[in-house]
Amino acid sequence: MSLPHALLTALVEQPGSGSELAGRFDRSIGYFWHATHQQIYRELARLEEAGWVEALPAELGRGRKKVYCILSAGRDELGRWLSESTQPQPLRDEMMVRLRAAAAVGASSSLADEVRRRLPLHLEKLETYRQIEARDFSQPPSTQAAQLQRLVLQAGIAYESYWVDISRKALEILEPPSTGE
Amino acid sequence: MSLPHALLTALVEQPGSGSELAGRFDRSIGYFWHATHQQIYRELARLEEAGWVEALPAELGRGRKKVYCILSAGRDELGRWLSESTQPQPLRDEMMVRLRAAAAVGASSSLADEVRRRLPLHLEKLETYRQIEARDFSQPPSTQAAQLQRLVLQAGIAYESYWVDISRKALEILEPPSTGE
DNA sequence: ACAACCATGTAAGTAGTTACATGATTTA
DNA sequence: TAAATCATGTAACTACTTACATGGTTGT
Numbered sequence: 001m002s003l004p005h006a007l008l009t010a011l012v013e014q015p016g017s018g019s020e021l022a023g024r025f026d027r028s029i030g031y032f033w034h035a036t037h038q039q040i041y042r043e044l045a046r047l048e049e050a051g052w053v054e055a056l057p058a059e060l061g062r063g064r065k066k067v068y069c070i071l072s073a074g075r076d077e078l079g080r081w082l083s084e085s086t087q088p089q090p091l092r093d094e095m096m097v098r099l100r101a102a103a104a105v106g107a108s109s110s111l112a113d114e115v116r117r118r119l120p121l122h123l124e125k126l127e128t129y130r131q132i133e134a135r136d137f138s139q140p141p142s143t144q145a146a147q148l149q150r151l152v153l154q155a156g157i158a159y160e161s162y163w164v165d166i167s168r169k170a171l172e173i174l175e176p177p178s179t180g181e
Numbered sequence: 182m183s184l185p186h187a188l189l190t191a192l193v194e195q196p197g198s199g200s201e202l203a204g205r206f207d208r209s210i211g212y213f214w215h216a217t218h219q220q221i222y223r224e225l226a227r228l229e230e231a232g233w234v235e236a237l238p239a240e241l242g243r244g245r246k247k248v249y250c251i252l253s254a255g256r257d258e259l260g261r262w263l264s265e266s267t268q269p270q271p272l273r274d275e276m277m278v279r280l281r282a283a284a285a286v287g288a289s290s291s292l293a294d295e296v297r298r299r300l301p302l303h304l305e306k307l308e309t310y311r312q313i314e315a316r317d318f319s320q321p322p323s324t325q326a327a328q329l330q331r332l333v334l335q336a337g338i339a340y341e342s343y344w345v346d347i348s349r350k351a352l353e354i355l356e357p358p359s360t361g362e
Numbered sequence: 363a364c365a366a367c368c369a370t371g372t373a374a375g376t377a378g379t380t381a382c383a384t385g386a387t388t389t390a
Numbered sequence: 391t392a393a394a395t396c397a398t399g400t401a402a403c404t405a406c407t408t409a410c411a412t413g414g415t416t417g418t
Binding site: 002005006008009012013029030031032033034075078079081082083084085086087088089090091092093094095096097098099100101102103104105106107108110111114117118121122144145146147148149151152154155156158159162163165166169170173174 | 210266270278299303333339340
């Protein structure tokens with residue numbers, strides 16, 4: 001479970017409120033670890049209780065922004081977590097199960113429709129990542145931090161390219177030689 | 182959530198008991214949708230209650246094998262599910278969060294250790310998939326079902342290759358120019 | 363002042379994990 | 391006949407999702 005540490009990382013980069021963090025999760029960190037705003041608020045409360053972050057005492061009351069800052073204990077925790085050992089997460093993807101199911105019971109034309117519908121979504125995300133890379137890394141990065149950030153972005157690019165490739169191959173199988181339906 | 186349909190797919194291919202299915206999940210379907218035996222037993226009970234599978238009335242009593250067979254309602258359900266529309270699952274990987282965290286707080290040498298430790302695991306799995314492909318698809322598959330099975334296997338190969346590549350690039354950043362720790 | 367929206371949060375339910383329990387079968 | 395193992399299951403917990411609620415702010 002990486003949500004607390006994803007939030008700590010985001011707060012190291014920049015303090016922020018729950019809604020600001022939710023926005024960042026839709027744009028950058030969330031490309032690699034998605035979270036809803038409910039998860040984020042709950043987790044921020046836990047992080048505060050653990051003494052890893054603190055809420056700046058801005059305006060009070062419900063419905064007012066609460067900006068969180070990372071504390072040194074939070075940085076320490078992030079460092080500790082970085083040194084933990086974990087297993088590679090096994091691939092878990094519904095589309096793979098669907099393709100195997102189609103192999104078992106026969107492909108329906110609607111599965112081809114579904115793959116065709118999803119292909120442009122992957123192409124769009126790929127384009128987004130490529131634009132970010134062109135914008136932020138037009139020069140080869142020199143610091144280790146920038147190199148790591150670029151690596152993560154390149155991993156996103158490779159991941160979407162992977163899906164574009166699989167989708168196209170799936171369509172070749174599901175579509176053209178009038179074998180569908 | 183794909184577990185019930187992963188199980189239905191497995192039972193279309195071949196009837197089996199909970200423990201046999203758990204074994205298959207460790208070998209084939211589970212490469213793409215992992216499940217523990219507890220999940221499998223619970224889900225099989227649900228599938229039976231839904232009328233999608235039935236337990237063959239073999240030996241009774243606790244501790245005896247209970248072989249499940251798919252029913253026609255189960256096949257229908259699988260077909261219905263194949264035509265459902267779903268969103269692409271966003272990438273969610275802990276290592277990506279770690280790499281970003283390392284960019285934010287500075288890389289520790291133990292993160293390089295961790296990447297180095299995981300690289301051979303990906304290489305092994307890659308080798309396993311390639312052996313399965315060489316064994317099962319020495320001839321180009323002719324049926325659509327076999328083509329789909331091969332596609333899924335190739336997706337597994339591409340996925341592990343992706344991780345091998347990321348791991349090596351991460352090590353180049355984390356390791357050599359004496360920037361670690 | 364009323365509507366629309368924003369930020370925070372609660373509640374309930376589902377999926378998945380980890381630890382443990384029980385009966386049957388096999389093996390020493 | 392005792393120990394080890396196998397097959398099935400229960401219990402408790404954590405993570406995540408979906409739907410909804412509440413108070414504050416902003417625009418008309």
